[in-house]
Amino acid sequence: METQTIKNKETDQIVTERISGSEAIVRSLIAEGVKVLYGYPGGAIMPVYDELYKYQDKIHHVLTRHEQGATHSAQGYARISGEVGVAIATSGPGATNLITGIADAQIDSTPMICITGQVPSHLLGSDAFQETDIVGISSPVTKWNCQVTKASQIPEAIAKAFFIAKSGRPGPVLVDITKDAQFEEFDFSYQKCTKVRSYVPVPKTVSGTLEAAAKLINGAKKPMIIWGQGVVLSEAEEAFKALVEKSGIPAAWTILGASALPTSHRLNVGMLGMHGNYAPNKLTNECDVLIAIGMRFDDRVTGDLTKYAKQAKVIHFEIDPSEIDKNVKTDVAVLGDAKATLTAILPLINENTHTAWHQEFKDLYAIEYEKIIKDDLYPTKEGLTMGEVIHQINVHSNGDAAIVTDVGQHQMIACRYAEFNKTKSNITSGGLGTMGFGLPAAIGAKMAAPEREVVSISGDGGYQMTIQELGTIFQQKAAVKVVVLNNDFLGMVRQWQQLFFDKRYASTEMINPNFVAIAEGYYLKARKVTKREDLAAAVKEMMESKEAYFLEVCVEKEGNVFPMVPSGASVSDIRLS
Amino acid sequence: MSTEKQLFTISVYTENNIGLLNRISAIFQRRHINIESLNTSPSEIEGVSKFTIVVNMTDENMKKIIGQIEKQVEVIKAYYHKDEDTIYQESCIFKMQSDLLFEERQIQNIIKDSNARIVTVNKSFFVIEKSGRKEEVDLIYKELKPFGILQFTRSGRVSVSKQPMEISQMLTAFN
Numbered sequence: 001m002e003t004q005t006i007k008n009k010e011t012d013q014i015v016t017e018r019i020s021g022s023e024a025i026v027r028s029l030i031a032e033g034v035k036v037l038y039g040y041p042g043g044a045i046m047p048v049y050d051e052l053y054k055y056q057d058k059i060h061h062v063l064t065r066h067e068q069g070a071t072h073s074a075q076g077y078a079r080i081s082g083e084v085g086v087a088i089a090t091s092g093p094g095a096t097n098l099i100t101g102i103a104d105a106q107i108d109s110t111p112m113i114c115i116t117g118q119v120p121s122h123l124l125g126s127d128a129f130q131e132t133d134i135v136g137i138s139s140p141v142t143k144w145n146c147q148v149t150k151a152s153q154i155p156e157a158i159a160k161a162f163f164i165a166k167s168g169r170p171g172p173v174l175v176d177i178t179k180d181a182q183f184e185e186f187d188f189s190y191q192k193c194t195k196v197r198s199y200v201p202v203p204k205t206v207s208g209t210l211e212a213a214a215k216l217i218n219g220a221k222k223p224m225i226i227w228g229q230g231v232v233l234s235e236a237e238e239a240f241k242a243l244v245e246k247s248g249i250p251a252a253w254t255i256l257g258a259s260a261l262p263t264s265h266r267l268n269v270g271m272l273g274m275h276g277n278y279a280p281n282k283l284t285n286e287c288d289v290l291i292a293i294g295m296r297f298d299d300r301v302t303g304d305l306t307k308y309a310k311q312a313k314v315i316h317f318e319i320d321p322s323e324i325d326k327n328v329k330t331d332v333a334v335l336g337d338a339k340a341t342l343t344a345i346l347p348l349i350n351e352n353t354h355t356a357w358h359q360e361f362k363d364l365y366a367i368e369y370e371k372i373i374k375d376d377l378y379p380t381k382e383g384l385t386m387g388e389v390i391h392q393i394n395v396h397s398n399g400d401a402a403i404v405t406d407v408g409q410h411q412m413i414a415c416r417y418a419e420f421n422k423t424k425s426n427i428t429s430g431g432l433g434t435m436g437f438g439l440p441a442a443i444g445a446k447m448a449a450p451e452r453e454v455v456s457i458s459g460d461g462g463y464q465m466t467i468q469e470l471g472t473i474f475q476q477k478a479a480v481k482v483v484v485l486n487n488d489f490l491g492m493v494r495q496w497q498q499l500f501f502d503k504r505y506a507s508t509e510m511i512n513p514n515f516v517a518i519a520e521g522y523y524l525k526a527r528k529v530t531k532r533e534d535l536a537a538a539v540k541e542m543m544e545s546k547e548a549y550f551l552e553v554c555v556e557k558e559g560n561v562f563p564m565v566p567s568g569a570s571v572s573d574i575r576l577s
Numbered sequence: 578m579s580t581e582k583q584l585f586t587i588s589v590y591t592e593n594n595i596g597l598l599n600r601i602s603a604i605f606q607r608r609h610i611n612i613e614s615l616n617t618s619p620s621e622i623e624g625v626s627k628f629t630i631v632v633n634m635t636d637e638n639m640k641k642i643i644g645q646i647e648k649q650v651e652v653i654k655a656y657y658h659k660d661e662d663t664i665y666q667e668s669c670i671f672k673m674q675s676d677l678l679f680e681e682r683q684i685q686n687i688i689k690d691s692n693a694r695i696v697t698v699n700k701s702f703f704v705i706e707k708s709g710r711k712e713e714v715d716l717i718y719k720e721l722k723p724f725g726i727l728q729f730t731r732s733g734r735v736s737v738s739k740q741p742m743e744i745s746q747m748l749t750a751f752n
Contacts, residue, residue: 135596140603144650145596164650197748198592198653322644 016187021151022047024188025115025177026055028158031190034086036077036447038062038070040097042090043130045117047182062447062476065468067094069440071101072466075110076444079427080402080452082235084111084165085444091118092130095176096137100434102172103141107431108256109233111170113161114138120180121149134176143171151184155191163193168201169320170233203321205336205344213291213315213332214348220289222357223249224280224312226272226301229256229430230294230319236339237261237423240293243342248353250361252280254295255411256430259420263399269361273301274565275412278372279364281563281571284309286360293317294338297327298431307570317341371576372562377417383556384532386413386485392539393455393483394419401453401481401543402427402445406438406462409491412561414457436465442480443472453481453543460486460512470522473548481542482519482550487557488512495560519550526550582633584613585657586665586736587643589628590620590744592651601628601652604645610634614667616733622744625653631734654747658738665736668708670696671721672728675703681724691717702727 019027025048029037039061041049052061064070067089074085089098095116105112119128135147144164148157154177161173217223231240237260244251244261250269251261261268270277272284284290290312295301302308305327316323316330317338324333334341376387390413393401399419404427405411411428420426427445429437442456463484473480494508519526525545529538535553542549565574591597598617605612613631620627634642639657646655675698677684688695693707707717714731 136599139596139600140607147595196650199650320648322641322648324644326641326644 014189016189018185019188020047020182021154021177021184021186022182023051024151024154025158025182026051026059027188028155028190029086030055030058032162034059036060036062037086037088038064038073038444039088040064040067040070040090040094042094042117044091044119044179045088047179048088048117062472064440065471066466067097068100068436069466069469069472071098071105071112071114072437072440073444074112075101075105076404076427076441077448078110078112080424080445081448082424084113084162086113088115090130091116092132095132095134099138099141102138102174104429104432104434104437105172106141106143108429109170109229110172111165112172113165114172114174116174116176117182118147118176118178121178134174138174142174145174147176148181149178151181151186154181155188159191159193160196163196164199202319202337203335205334205341209332209334210341210345210348213334214345216289216313216315216332217247217291218350222287223289223291223354224283224287225249225251225291225293226295227251227257227260227293228254228295230338231257231260232423234294234338236342239339239342239346243346243349246346246351247349249291250358254298254301255415255426255428257295258415258426260423262421263419271416275416275561275563277365278368278563278574278576279361281565281574282364283360285311285572287312289313289315291315296323302327302571303565304568304570307572368563368576376413384535384553385559386410386555387417389483389485389535389553389555390414390417392536396540396543397453397455401425401455402449404428404438404442404445404454404456406458407433407435408459408462409495409561410457410459410485435462438462439466439482440469443469443476443478446478446480447476455481455483457483457485459491460484460488460510461490467518470519470524474522474524478548479546480548482548484515484552485555486512486515486552487555487559489557494558498560515552516550524548524550528552528554530554580635580637582635584631584633584660585639586660586663586734587630587632587655587657588736588738588742589630589646589655590653591626591628592653593624593626594651597649597651600649601646604642605632614733616735622748625744629734629736654744656738656742662740663736663738665710665734666708667711667714667732667734668706669714669729669731671705671726672702673705673721673724673726675699675701677724678703684724687717687720693717
């Protein structure tokens with residue numbers, strides 16, 4: 001690529017070019033292969049926007065309607081593509097508006113780079129207009145961050161940012177660049193970063209741990225696999241599937257791990273955690289060996305830790321050493337990248353079927369199906385369920401769509417019932433639970449994978465937190481399918497109020513606007529469904545649309561999500577009603 | 578595993594970068610852990626800084642905190658030691674009124690008995706310095722207090738471990 005460091009063949013000298021810091025920023029991004037970035041201009045970042053204008057044939061800037069939207073779009077871009085998402089903003093409020101997205105990317109291990117403009121270096125600390133200590137503010141929620149005050153530091157800072165964001169356990173990185181550094185001219189050359197002293201992206205697998213893990217797995221009578229996003233992040237899906245199939249071990253997922261193994265796979269036994277499936281939650285406390293792969297034992301997965309898998313030997317495949325023994329004591333920790341460790345352990349694993357053990361999962365599934373799933377997906381009572389909407393989306397997308405969800409009841413229902421044939425198809429805010437994530441994340445996902453069908457599913461609450469991004473959809477002609485499951489409530493909080501606060505519905509009822517009119521105000525095709533007989537046709541019309549499409553479905557106002565492990569309870573105490 | 582809290586001395590070898598102190602202190606702050614003492618200084622390796630942090634916590638939490646510290650990109654390595662596994666010192670200085678030095682014979686005895694030293698004396702005040710273990714510093718403070726201390730400052734703990742901390746080899750491996 002022309003912007004990368006060019007070595008003169010005769011002299012072996014690095015060829016440099018005298019350019020401004022702001023041009024260096026844009027050319028560094030291009031050199032890293034960035035094709036799309038999301039952002040919002042402002043005073044302290046204007047020199048960079050001026051360069052983006054010049055380089056618009058090489059790099060496409062997407063003007064979101066709020067900086068938070070830019071981060072979530074960058075996250076959606078990263079999650080569906082595995083590449084680093086990039087967001088850019090000005091100093092002060094522009095920078096602070098990025099924080100929610102950065103915190104979300106940190107807790108969900110999403111590779112993202114945020115570039116912020118900063119007041120000129122001579123004004124640092126003077127409470128200048130739009131000055132804020134964004135490096136200080138973002139420190140606890142970034143994998144790494146730095147402030148650049150000289151143009152000559154820019155290429156190295158950006159190269160390091162990309163390396164750190166993407167390698168090992170990915171995460172967000174923020175680079176804050178003062179305005180004088182953007183104007184300053186210097187001799188530019190670009191070299192990608194391949195290592196940082198003091199930073200070990202992937203820890204070495206401790207000798208003997210693979211053998212010890214294999215011995216436990218081969219000797220197990222009732223083994224269970226629980227996997228998370230680590231399988232997706234390391235692109236270990238094939239190795240993972242091979243392990244599951246050879247060992248015949250039932251495998252359950254965290255919401256960020258969903259779609260790494262197709263939903264229809266016979267050994268996929270469903271979702272873990274608070275609103276996960278009945279069988280994998282119950283049987284976590286019955287298995288004899290628990291094999292955790294690329295997951296971090298979040299409290300929403302484990303419930304009460306003092307009553308979690310105490311009977312089981314625990315094996316933990318993990319890239320981040322600080323996760324070992326953090327929440328659950330492990331018997332064998334297999335450090336390393338999941339693709340490498342899963343590939344290495346496969347030859348050591350005996351073939352098995354575990355038929356009787358698998359039957360226990362099937363029996364519990366049958367109970368859950370009768371008590372919950374049947375009525376969620378094929379309801380006979382009046383009032384649309386969220387589950388039947390997801391079912392229709394499955395039918396009309398053949399399970400090939402990427403489902404981008406917001407946070408709340410609809411998220412749990414979508415994750416429970418969406419059918420995933422392909423990996424990287426479930427994009428959601430898991431760890432942080434960021435309402436407003438869904439719509440902008442879907443924009444990023446669609447732009448990263450235009451060939452894929454991307455369906456954004458939100459509730460009426462979260463949708464209104466970033467509803468302004470409809471403007472981005474319109475301006476970018478991003479063919480996102482936008483579904484709002486409207487129950488006129490902040491449904492998940494209302495459910496808790498019903499179950500644990502004697503139905504005192506404090507500030508959870510929403511008096512909503514005309515969502516169709518708003519979508520139409522942004523020139524989107526829009527439709528509202530209130531009756532069951534109209535649902536299938538509406539979903540079909542939406543999925544067949546070549547353009548963006550808004551579909552509001554008015555669902556049962558006081559529907560609840562079950563099963564449920566009440567907060568602080570054991571996974572064994574999962575409730576079906 | 579001990580669930581009782583005890584004092585640990587943490588030694589963190591790091592790159593010398595702006596903002597890292599913020600990241601390290603945030604690890605404790607976020608978990609509501611009070612830092613008893615904190616010292617930053619150059620280390621035995623050129624260009625490598627060393628944080629020496631004293632905290633009171635359980636052995637199990639200590640291990641988790643070390644994991645969180647090492648997770649920071651610019652941290653090279655973190656170690657933790659119990660008091661008996663380190664040689665450590667703290668330093669303190671006292672500013673006192675000069676006339677006390679001549680009127681109160683006992684002060685001179687305190688200085689002599691505690692192996693402290695007088696750093697400077699002028700017409701209005703004199704300064705005593707004492708280095709030692711925490712208990713020794715506590716003791717001289719207690720003894721001088723009745724005479725009236727104008728100013729008192731105590732340093733963070735500095736410490737070396739009895740076992741080697743092999744940073745140089747680690748840095749060679751990084752490169």
